[in-house]
Amino acid sequence: MAMATLDPEQSLFSAGSYFGTQPPPPTLDQDIASVRSFAHRQRDLGRKVVLVTSGGTTVPLELNVVRFLDNFSAGTRGATSAEYFLKAGYAVIFMHRQFSLQPFSRHYSHSTNPFLDFLEIEHNPDKSSNSSNIAVTPSKRDKLLEVLTTYKSVQQSGLLHTLTFVTVNDYLWLLRAVSQELSILGRSVLYYLAAAVSDFFLPRQKMSEHKIQSGKGSLLIEMDQVPKILKPLVDEWTPDGFIVSFKLETDPALLVPKAQAALERYGHHLVIGNNLHRRKYEVVFVSRDHQGSAASGVAITWLRISPAAVDARGRAKEIEEDIVAELAKRHQAWIDDLLQQSFE
């Protein structure tokens, strides 16, 4: 047997026993303070806020960590969506895995579009070589100017706040703290939980202190289940927030049933399902059907773009544009729904 999931025994952590036994990350207090002041500022301005989580989480196998389990995620979905949320008028907390893609700089990945390749050196013949100029390659200028202009204006406006995590433990502590801080905003907060969070972890008490030594045969790792954090998020930490989770699968047959099961188990608002290989062109929104037209009480909406689709500027269209537009609409309906209730 190479891999197996074992029966749950004493190894099942609840959210309570998790936070009671696993230590918080050292920067937590500082992150909480920064989010608190961001949340108050946005409340005073009457602005809607989205928490975007992005990238994978690691599960270190050693206290002095050399090896870790990781989840595949470059952070494209989160970084791209954050830009469209800003465009839609949201204030954004971008909570991402260290070194995963970030809004704006994502357009210039060192691997696929390195920025050094579109800078040119212009030698000034009149002066010493020391006065050479650095210029942007003309063909790259328009796009860079657009990205740069938006980036600078977002920075000045203070509408983007970035938080960083590495391990699944960092992520869990941070999500709890941030959602508690954001709860003061009531229904104005949207949770867009796009990070690829590990389902398993190694409790600190079971970690090896130093690098596991090889040379003694095969390696056996037994991991515990990460507590299902959506439950307390919905029920306790931020009961009024509009909560969107993601489900990534590789087996197409499992996608909708798994998304539906998550929705039923946690009672939140929406699950966005995506298949690993088609995630750039197709997602499925699974939500409760308030109209009651579907027998199952579940509404399933597919959102698709053609791989050849272009946006208004003639550039490759990104499906996140449509995802965010649809979410902004549904989030507003959720807010309006409360207003309507208060008039009734």
Place this chain on the structure above:
Amino acid sequence: MAMATLDPEQSLFSAGSYFGTQPPPPTLDQDIASVRSFAHRQRDLGRKVVLVTSGGTTVPLELNVVRFLDNFSAGTRGATSAEYFLKAGYAVIFMHRQFSLQPFSRHYSHSTNPFLDFLEIEHNPDKSSNSSNIAVTPSKRDKLLEVLTTYKSVQQSGLLHTLTFVTVNDYLWLLRAVSQELSILGRSVLYYLAAAVSDFFLPRQKMSEHKIQSGKGSLLIEMDQVPKILKPLVDEWTPDGFIVSFKLETDPALLVPKAQAALERYGHHLVIGNNLHRRKYEVVFVSRDHQGSAASGVAITWLRISPAAVDARGRAKEIEEDIVAELAKRHQAWIDDLLQQSFE
């Protein structure tokens, strides 16, 4: 038990049985062709070549990979050293983990020194807003000009060839193929094996096809040992190359003994030992002592810099500058040694 290494049984792979059972990466033939032409060009030019491997390797747990085991490595050692090897006159094959740091662009990490932060928009009052210029922040100009100038000249000279891997399987196939191609250069090739290669892997035959489902309790993973690849590298694939391997430990007491054991087991030229927490300021060179002055027959040389050290331009000194200078000297001695033998 959370983690254990099991007795070696039928799960021990030799290099032969490894390559006989694990499939090559799809881009291997194309990579071999590019390295072959690079190697011939450098041989014709009489240039020394270094193969720098850099970054961690992944061990996918699923065929449609969502989860994987990884080794901690941003690729700083490899990317930095590659620049100093170029400066020392070497042609460099930079074989790195996808998304790990690369020479030159490493100075502008999106996390710590994002390039968008040092570009400014200059509005031209005489013309339409469409004619705005992008300029480099004056305080960042000198360093960027220096990096950019070197980058452009290296690109033009064709002295840097980049290869990419992700999994430990990609790495093993690529290392074997590249070393076989470089063997035509005899003693002129230096192998600088700085990648953090997993000691364990999951044979393809044991992988789950789809994402491992959670919700059924804890997860048990059993991994096989990666075959010790240095042995055939030294004995068969590139018998004349000057081979430098790295040993990373977290327990200081293990560093020199483990480096020494590796040197004895594989019979190559040098092990550079480094401790995870002091690797930017201290490394140890462990080699056979040809002078025979040490009773053990092993020469141990510590190389240290002060964290406050600066280089000739007043910037923070990098220990890779000294590592590469020392290696270039030892490599030249290894080449001269052969010339001397042929005159005797």
